[in-house]
Amino acid sequence: MPIEAAKKIWMDGKLVDWDDAKIHVLTHSLHYGCGVFEGIRAYETADGPAVFRLTDHIVRMFKSAKIYLIDIPFTVEDLVEATKETVRVNELPSCYIRPIVYYGYGEMGLNTLPCHVNVSIATWPWGAYLGEEGLKNGVTMKISSWRRHDPNAMPPAAKATGMYVNSSMAKVEALKAGYDEAILLSPQGYVSECTGENLFLVRDGALVTPPVAAGALEGITQDSVMTIARDLGIDVRVEHILRSDVYTADEAFLTGTAAEVVPIRSVDDRELGEPGPVTRRIQAIYKATVRGEEDRYKDWLEYVNG
Numbered sequence: 179m180p181i182e183a184a185k186k187i188w189m190d191g192k193l194v195d196w197d198d199a200k201i202h203v204l205t206h207s208l209h210y211g212c213g214v215f216e217g218i219r220a221y222e223t224a225d226g227p228a229v230f231r232l233t234d235h236i237v238r239m240f241k242s243a244k245i246y247l248i249d250i251p252f253t254v255e256d257l258v259e260a261t262k263e264t265v266r267v268n269e270l271p272s273c274y275i276r277p278i279v280y281y282g283y284g285e286m287g288l289n290t291l292p293c294h295v296n297v298s299i300a301t302w303p304w305g306a307y308l309g310e311e312g313l314k315n316g317v318t319m320k321i322s323s324w325r326r327h328d329p330n331a332m333p334p335a336a337k338a339t340g341m342y343v344n345s346s347m348a349k350v351e352a353l354k355a356g357y358d359e360a361i362l363l364s365p366q367g368y369v370s371e372c373t374g375e376n377l378f379l380v381r382d383g384a385l386v387t388p389p390v391a392a393g394a395l396e397g398i399t400q401d402s403v404m405t406i407a408r409d410l411g412i413d414v415r416v417e418h419i420l421r422s423d424v425y426t427a428d429e430a431f432l433t434g435t436a437a438e439v440v441p442i443r444s445v446d447d448r449e450l451g452e453p454g455p456v457t458r459r460i461q462a463i464y465k466a467t468v469r470g471e472e473d474r475y476k477d478w479l480e481y482v483n484g
């Protein structure tokens with residue numbers, strides 16, 4: 179789906195017109211894939227647009243940058259404010275937000291130390307990432323033939339731009355084979371995560387999700403869902419999952435900022451069936467939470483106005 183243009187994009191401290199937010203073809207990160215980014219959502223609430231767990235996302239971007247020795251020329255507070263300002267000026271009641279830190283124009287070659295670091299924040303309306311139908315009735319998954327990165331080759335803990343070559347390979351493979359989305363295994367063969375989402379199974383009433391050590395990003399939606407589930411009295415376990423565990427799960431769903439909470443209908447043609455009661459319950463609470471309708475989780479909302 180083509181991007182729906184908004185009005186302004188924040189670039190290195192200035193708001194520029196959408197059509198003028200351009201960079202040089204010799205931008206370092208375009209060639210070598212060394213940059214870090216975030217995916218955040220702002221939702222319409224009774225008190226105006228609110229960004230869901232904004233500070234947590236920006237803090238994660240700084241951690242990603244630290245892993246890559248990228249020195250961001252702004253503070254967490256600067257980028258939190260810049261994000262709010264960008265959402266405000268674009269006047270979108272709800273939107274997706276993409277902050278990105280990248281090496282700009284001026285250097286070539288693999289030594290990143292002399293490179294200039296640029297930061298940009300864009301917002302645009304982005305609907306159901308895996309489709310309305312997927313959100314409602316569930317998606318079909320394929321275990322990818324591509325493995326997730328070895329943490330000593332490319333650390334999955336960092337949300338780095340170049341990492342996503344692996345995700346795109348898995349995504350395209352799954353789509354071409356007629357599935358909606360892929361599940362990737364770690365180099366050791368444990369279930370890791372999906373191309374842009376974390377994975378949860380429901381087994382005997384408990385939630386199970388793979389550990390970071392299986393090559394998964396520490397998802398903020400994953401963390402929100404774990405908190406919601408624990409508050410519901412559901413047992414939550416972070417442990418290694420085998421491919422066969424996914425086939426025999428009582429329920430399964432994936433989580434991500436873009437995707438939100440999406441039920442899984444089948445994996446490698448093994449039917450899990452209609453979205454189950456635990457998935458439905460968590461999906462409904464998450465939906466209400468991001469819109470500021472759950473008092474218990476109001477602290478997760480960072481309002482754009484005031």
Ligand code: PPE
Pocket residue numbers: 216217218345371372373374375376394395396397398399400433434435436437
């Ligand atoms: N794993 C991966 C690999 C991933 O990219 C994401 C987010 C997650 C897990 C879930 O993390 P969190 O959003 O903190 O719950 N993927 C982002 C990028 C999607 C894109 O297509 O671009 C997102 O959901 O914004």
